[in-house]
Structure formats: C-alpha cells, structure tokens
Amino acid sequence: MLNTQDNEMLCRVSASTPMGEFLRRFWTPILLSSELPEPDCDPVEVRLFGEDLVAFRDTGGNVGLLTAFCPHRRAPLFYGRNEEHGIRCVYHGWKFDVHGHCVEMPTEPAESSFQDKVRARSYPIQEWGSVIWAYLGPPDKKPELPHLEWGFVADRQRNIVKYNQECNFVQALEGDIDSTHAPFLHGALAGAPDLPVLERLRMARQAGADTSIYQRAAERDFYAAEVPPRWNLAYTDYGVAGANARTAGPGSQYWRVNLFLLPFYTYFPASPIDTRGHTHMWIPEDDEHTRVWCIMWAPHEDLTPEERDSVLGTSRPHIGTLDPATGRLRATKANHFLIDRKLQRTTSYSGIMGIREQDTAVVEGMGAIADRTQEHLGTSDALIIAMRRSLLNNAKALVRGREPKAATHGGVYRVRAWAGVLPEDVNIFEGADPVGKMTAKIPAGAQPPAGR
Ligand code: FES
Ligand SMILES: [Fe+2]
Incomplete structure (x- = not known):
C-alpha cells in the first residue's frame, strides 16, 4: 500500500507536480507519423500530461506541436487552416509556424x-521509428531519445496499435508487470482447451521452429503450474528488471523477465521460443486517462500477415473490440466489458473477450485513480512495489535537483524482456549468459536522431 501523499505524487501528471515534472524530462510518443501523413494535412488534437495541444505537419513536412488555444483570444487552433508553412487560426486569421512564431497577423496594421x-507555446518534436515524439520539459534539459529496439527496425518489421484506458497510467501499466495474474485473468478453465499454448504450438509448427518446449508446455503449462513464482528484482539505470522462476520439470526452471523502463514503458516476454519483441507504452493524457501503445516487432525479419492479424484479427485477438474510428474499446465499464457469464462458467476464467479488454476491465474497475491506501500487497506484488518505488524515488530526487540519468542516456534502453528454461541451479541475475539474452541486438553504431 501507499500513503495518500505518495499515491498522489505517483499519479498526478500535470505541470508543477513532482511526477509531472519527472515525466516531462523524457521524449514522449504522441502520434504515429502516419497520423500526419503529408504536408499541410489535417491537424490532430493531442492531450498529454493534462495539456491540450494541436499537432500539424507544415508545407515543408516539419511537425509542429502547439498549445491548443490561439494566443489571441483562445480559439482552438485545431479548426485552423494548415497552409503555406503554418497553421492559421480561423477566428481572425493569425498564423503560426511550427516553432509557435506568429508569422501573419492580418487584423493589425502593417506597420x-x-x-x-x-x-x-510550442514544443520540440522528433520523428523516429514511425512515431512522433514530443518534449515538454525545460529547454535546457532536452533529453536523448531512448534506444528502444523497435525504433531501429523497418516499418514492415513492426506493428503498432493504440487504444485508450479511462484510468491513471500507473495502475494501467501495473497489470503488465504483474506476472501472476495471467493464469487467472487470461486463463482457460481446467478441462477447457488451453488455447494460448495450443495456438503457439501451431504457430511454431508452421514456422518450422522447435516445438518441444510447447509440447511440454501443452502437457503441463508451467506458466500456470506454480503460483506464486519466486521473484528476483534488480534496480537498473533504465528502471526495474523483475525475473520470476517456476519449476519446469525435473532439474529446470522456467524464467520470465519483465522490465519496467522509466518512465512509462513495459517489456514482457511472450514465450520461450517467441522471437518477437513486445512492449506497451502507457502515455498519460491526464491524471485519469491513458493512451496505450501496443508494439510487436521482429528484430531480423518482416512480421507475417498472421502476426499482424493476431493483434486485431478474428482468431483470438490480443485486442477484441477496438473501434478504429475512435481508438477506443467497444467493451467498456458501462457495458461490463461484454462479460459472458456462460463462457465464464465453461471455458474462460474471466468470460471477457480480448486480452486487453480483460486487463482494462480490472484496472478501470479500480476507479480512475486506485486508492492504494486500501491495498494489501503480497510477495507476488514485488515488481509492482519496485516499479512504484523507482518512479517515486526518481520524482523525489528531481525535486531535490537530481536529474534522471535515463533521460539523457538513451543507450540504457538497449534491453529486452526474456523467457526461457534454465537448469535449476542457474539464477538469471548471476550468470553472464542469461543476462546477455536480455540485451537487445542493436547494431553498435545505430543511433536515433539527435533532435532539433
Ligand atoms: S482567436 Fe485566433 S486569431 Fe483571434
Ligand atoms: Fe494482463
């Protein structure tokens, strides 16, 4: 549990709050580049850290991010005309370039x-990895882009989907580093076919990969076989690594390493033979709304159509009810996430369709900001406790004047989540090889852009 003061500090993201200032020290993903597809295209509304903003791509292809309201008399610039190297407010025609300079003021005398x-007010922008990044912090503290592996691969090796959650970003991301909930919330009932394992076995066969691990898993899903797992934690320059081990047959352990990367990224391993990377980015729109980015990438080859389909498609989709027109789930708190009580009695532990819908149901159901004074945390919550401590300690340190190292050292983000079976006498934090598996294989010279 947290006391009221720490819970407030953890969750409040507007300017001048400790966490709000901490978050503003980092480059933050705001839009896909494809959402501003061409010069002079339609502007897009952006809400970030409690601020209303408008993004536009000018005639030269540069992206601007301005405060949403015209500095003349506060009309929304979103309705503006994006033309000839600037956005023109439709109320009285004042025009602004991507840096926020007023370049035309037709209502005032020429002299x-x-x-x-x-x-x-304008904010710096970067484009990298098919994503538009913004920096809302002090100009003299401009950070480095994080060297996240998915940013280095080609578009065809990467799939990005976004949706919204109606709750604070911390409780939203807590579900991703909670390695014990999956066999429950995302599980099948005993006697029902274990769809995840069987489906992964089928995909492994199709890909010509070694299926032995799945055949074993299909016989005995060690993901669910041992609850609770044994946790090992490490505080790192990028955040926290949490490794948990479960018995996986005689003499071996099944390890899963989840990562929390400052200030709002989670990395999680899908399975021991999965060669794909998976991350979620939990971007605070404000204290009570979060934009969730789901990214899957293949480090060395193109993603297959089936893999892309697995996110939003029809065969057991990762997200079951996303409405592309609104970016929101059709399953909501108001309709009880379309829970099917019959399915819940017979097949599915939750009765809710879609992995993300299942997660969203439980975290939104806590209320917009969970009252952590009422919690009772156990040993299985170790990584969540560590993640909160990491965020709070960093925010408090910034209040005392210590800048976050991760913001200016993008190289600390060259890491991966990992899952695998190891001999039972190997601890993942004590052997060079397993830890080596957690290092992303990014070409040594590869760098994100330095920024403008
Ligand atoms: S309010 Fe924008 S030009 Fe007047
Ligand atoms: Fe989950």
Missing part, C-alpha cells in the same frame, strides 16, 4: 510590431 511579440 505594427505586435506580431513579433506574440508566440504560441
């Missing part, structure tokens, strides 16, 4: 210098 004194 007036008022135009030079007015600026729309």
